[in-house]
Amino acid sequence: MEALSILHSSKVLPEYPTYEIRQATKDINDLHDSMERKLKEIPDDDATAKPEISASALIDHYKLERSKRVLYAYHDERCNRLERYFWRHGNELSESFQTNASKQETDYFKNYINLIEEYSQNAVECNLDITTTMEPPRELLAKLRVIEDIGEVYLPDVGSVNLEKNSVHYLKKADVEQFIKAGKLIEMGS
Amino acid sequence: MDTEDYWSIDTILAEEQKIKCSMLTSIHEYGHLCEAGKENLEEGDKLEMPLWLAKSLYSEEKVDIAIPKFFSTSFRETLAADSTIVLLKDKCNYFYENATILSEILKSEKLKEIIPVVHKAFVERMRMISDYAEGESEVQNNNMFIRRLCHIEKELFVHNKQRIKETVNFKQQHSVQENYGAQDNSMRKPGKRVRHN
Structure with a gap:
């Protein structure tokens, strides 16, 4: 529960609480055993012979379902954050994401990327990269400032462009x- | 907020709120919920339990739920008099959510008096939140104001502020584009470098 509160109040991906998750899983198994007993x-x-015992089993059941x-x-929210990170x-x-994600989450992230790539290649007929231009462009060209030296790049519409630090260019965002x-x-201006 | 959403973290956290209940039947084990070291729960025992457990046991007629302190008569009177001055977060961080949940499960006559007060408080406080979001108050004042808000109000305040900021940006860009039409735009060619600092 504490891990859920921490995740909820954090905007990034907190460290995966392996110990707490194992403890919670153990508690679920214990509740199941208690209910069976x-x-x-x-x-x-x-x-209806022993209502106080059946009521006790009922509490076990509610606690188990709650856990x-x-x-x-908790895990759904972490997966959603990894997906949002990709987009x-x-x-x-x-x-920080690499350090805090569990191995299973890192695998999930890789598999998610593979799935998107597979979809892009096979399902989209016009060879469109679905991961670009997530927001509709306001103009054909965007005014862009270079924050980190990129160097000479070749762009399909304009040819070779030197993207050196602090220079400003009008380019197609895609x-x-x-x-x-x-x-x-x-x-x-954004 | 959808109080029935299985995956909603807000619903889960809201239902952690401790609620006073009295036992209608005896229950084996779980005496520790009432006091440390007690083995069984007896009929008539009074105890606090999280809302998620209380509402499940209430539906099975195992417990009776008492109207929580944050809906007490004196607090309702304060809310009805001037809801905007109340530090709602200190009373219950998920005030409106819990009001919704309790109103759905309890058939108490008392709740009929509570819901209109809660509704009126929400509308009044929303007006206050909108006014604050539009104001140019200092960051420190904003922080002091936010401390008065419960969870959902805080979210609405942040959203309101963001929307106002976006509207201002949009209007500014729009006026720049209008002015731009009158100027020479020969420099707006693809790949053209326009400035180098």
Whole structure:
């Protein structure tokens, strides 16, 4: 529960709480065993014979369901954050995400990228990269400032462009989307 | 907020709110919920339990739920008098969510008096939140104001501020583009470098 509160109040991906998750899983198993033990005490032919025991088993059941819901919601939110990261920043996880994600989450991220790539290649007929131009452009060309030296790049519409630090260019955003996502180019006036 | 959404973290956290209940039946084990070291829960025992457990046991007629302190008569009177001065977060961070959940499960006559007060408070406080979001108040004042807000109000305040900022940006860009039409735009060619610092 504490891990869920921490995740909720944080905007990034907190460290994966391996110990707490293992403890929560163990508690779920214990609750299941406790519920089974109590149900065995109730005679098969009369379910209402021991109401105080069946009520106790009912609490076990509610607690078990609650713990499962907390665990599911926790992992679902972490997966959503990894997916959102991909759409905002591309397929290279930042250092903090890499450190804080569990191995399974890193695998999930890789598999998610593979799935998007597979979809782009096979399902989209007009050979469109679905990861670019996430926002509709206001103009054909965007005014972009170079934050980090990129050097000479070749762009399909304009040919060779030297993207050196602090220079400003009018370019098609879709052509340089990878640099914008990596934070090397920023759109001016946005 | 959808109080029925299984995956909603806000709903999960809201339902952690401790609620006073009294036992309608005896329950084996779980005496520790009432006091440390007690083995079984007895009929008539009074105890606090999280809302998620209380509402499940209430539906099975195992417990009776008492109207929480944050809906007490004195607090309702304060809310009705001037809801904008109340430090709602200190009373209950998920005030409106819990009001919704309780109103759905309890059939108490008392709740009929509570819901209109809560509704009126929400509308009044929303007006206050909109006024604050539009104001050019200092950051420190904003922080002091935010401390008065419960969870959903804080979210609405942040959203409001963001939308106002976006509207201002949009209007500025629009006026720049209008002016730009009158100027020479020969420099706006693809790949043209326009400035080098």
